[in-house]
Amino acid sequence: MLDTVLQGLSGLGAGATFLFTSGGPNAIMLLIAAALLYLGVKKEVEPLLLVPIGFGCMLVNIPLSDLMDTGGLLRILYDMGISNELFPLLIFVGIGAMIDFGALLENPKMLLFGAAGQFGIFLTLLLALALGFPALEAVSIAVIGACDGPTAIYVASQYAPQLLAPISVAAYSYMALVPIIQPPIMRALTTPKERVVRMAPIKRSVSTQTKLLFPIVVTLVTGLLAPKGLPLMGTIMLGNFMRECGVVARLTKASENEIANIVTLFLGLAIGGTMEGHAFLKPQTLMIFGMGFIAICTDTVAGVVFGKIVCKLTGGKVNPLIGAAGISAFPMAARVVQAQGQRYDKKNHLLMHAAGVNTGGQIGSVVAAAVMLSVLKGMGLI
Amino acid sequence: MDNAKWTFGLTMMIVGMGGTFLTLWILSLVMDLLKRVFPLVAKAASPDKS
Numbered sequence: 001m002l003d004t005v006l007q008g009l010s011g012l013g014a015g016a017t018f019l020f021t022s023g024g025p026n027a028i029m030l031l032i033a034a035a036l037l038y039l040g041v042k043k044e045v046e047p048l049l050l051v052p053i054g055f056g057c058m059l060v061n062i063p064l065s066d067l068m069d070t071g072g073l074l075r076i077l078y079d080m081g082i083s084n085e086l087f088p089l090l091i092f093v094g095i096g097a098m099i100d101f102g103a104l105l106e107n108p109k110m111l112l113f114g115a116a117g118q119f120g121i122f123l124t125l126l127l128a129l130a131l132g133f134p135a136l137e138a139v140s141i142a143v144i145g146a147c148d149g150p151t152a153i154y155v156a157s158q159y160a161p162q163l164l165a166p167i168s169v170a171a172y173s174y175m176a177l178v179p180i181i182q183p184p185i186m187r188a189l190t191t192p193k194e195r196v197v198r199m200a201p202i203k204r205s206v207s208t209q210t211k212l213l214f215p216i217v218v219t220l221v222t223g224l225l226a227p228k229g230l231p232l233m234g235t236i237m238l239g240n241f242m243r244e245c246g247v248v249a250r251l252t253k254a255s256e257n258e259i260a261n262i263v264t265l266f267l268g269l270a271i272g273g274t275m276e277g278h279a280f281l282k283p284q285t286l287m288i289f290g291m292g293f294i295a296i297c298t299d300t301v302a303g304v305v306f307g308k309i310v311c312k313l314t315g316g317k318v319n320p321l322i323g324a325a326g327i328s329a330f331p332m333a334a335r336v337v338q339a340q341g342q343r344y345d346k347k348n349h350l351l352m353h354a355a356g357v358n359t360g361g362q363i364g365s366v367v368a369a370a371v372m373l374s375v376l377k378g379m380g381l382i
Numbered sequence: 383m384d385n386a387k388w389t390f391g392l393t394m395m396i397v398g399m400g401g402t403f404l405t406l407w408i409l410s411l412v413m414d415l416l417k418r419v420f421p422l423v424a425k426a427a428s429p430d431k432s
Contacts, residue, residue: 108413111406122395129391209420371401
């Protein structure tokens with residue numbers, strides 16, 4: 001009887017015993033989970049994602065919790081929506097329902113800024129290959145440069161699931177750090193004269209029919225040119241079509257609220273569940289964070305340099321600062337441009353132009369990922 | 383980095399970046415076309431009832 005009681009009691013302290021004997025990585029990850037929760041709650045850095053990710057990370061690193069084993073809560077969430085890429089796609093429906101592409105449609109040439117803003121993806125791909133990562137892992141790491149969490153998760157979950165945790169945490173962290181990362185680069189690359197260039201106000205010129213046909217046309221064109229990315233573009237444009245057609249308000253609201261919120265919670269928890277200490281704490285995790293930083297800096301450099309070229313070609317009618325908004329972090333990048341413009345000229349209003357470029361960056365990041373996947377398919381690598 | 387990786391990386395860079403620019407340029411042309419085919423029609427002013 002006493003033996004049985006002692007055996008039962010030993011089960012109670014097994015987790016703590018494991019933590020203090022061979023649970024070093026778990027202990028470190030519990031500190032990282034605390035840091036993520038602190039950033040999310042206290043600093044409000046992407047709280048919708050970092051809070052569930054941090055909590056999932058904490059749950060999975062409590063020794064002997066079994067939450068990521070077969071039948072465990074986090075494993076069920078992972079299998080339900082990450083291993084089959086469902087969650088990022090559902091989030092894209094919500095994003096499409098939230099975004100107004102009107103500013104971009106006023107001046108469609110702004111889409112080219114969205115292309116320039118993806119340069120970091122391809123440079124980071126070369127860097128990852130040079131550091132010894134295999135081709136598909138390098139592609140997944142490079143997509144951090146899209147500055148687009150769902151796209152990064154979509155690609156990584158398919159082609160480098162073992163790197164999903166560091167890639168998704170890096171992608172969301174750097175997206176949140178855009179207001180800190182971008183301004184010094186923007187200032188370093190532009191002259192005082194360029195920063196105060198005023199752009200002509202945007203006149204309303206887009207009809208309802210154009211707004212309605214836009215998501216259909218974008219889906220058809222990108223689907224025909226880069227079919228491997230159709231799930232990404234198709235879902236974002238589905239959300240936008242529902243928004244613009246105006247007859248499915250309930251579905252639009254559900255997509256941008258209830259569905260997006262529930263999926264964000266499940267997605268964050270499941271990603272946190274992949275952050276088990278022994279798998280996460282590797283030198284390659286630090287390398288991925290380093291490359292993600294380089295990717296976002298390079299995107300900004302390419303965008304601003306492209307802006308300078310356009311400024312020259314148009315005889316000074318375009319403020320080069322708006323090039324920095326050609327990334328997918330919406331609407332943060334557009335706000336950064338507006339703030340930087342007003343820092344040097346209080347009456348300079350770049351927000352609408354930057355919003356056009358920023359929505360172009362949203363489309364550009366999805367197109368870049370779609371093109372990459374289609375090229376990989378063409379090469380026979382996927 | 384061995385030759386195969388260089389070839390892969392540079393191919394992805396040239397075709398990937400080129401393909402992204404090309405796709406977005408085509409999209410911008412199509413969007414311009416849409417705006418021309420379906421221009422914004424200003425609403426006629428409501429008749430004066432006085």
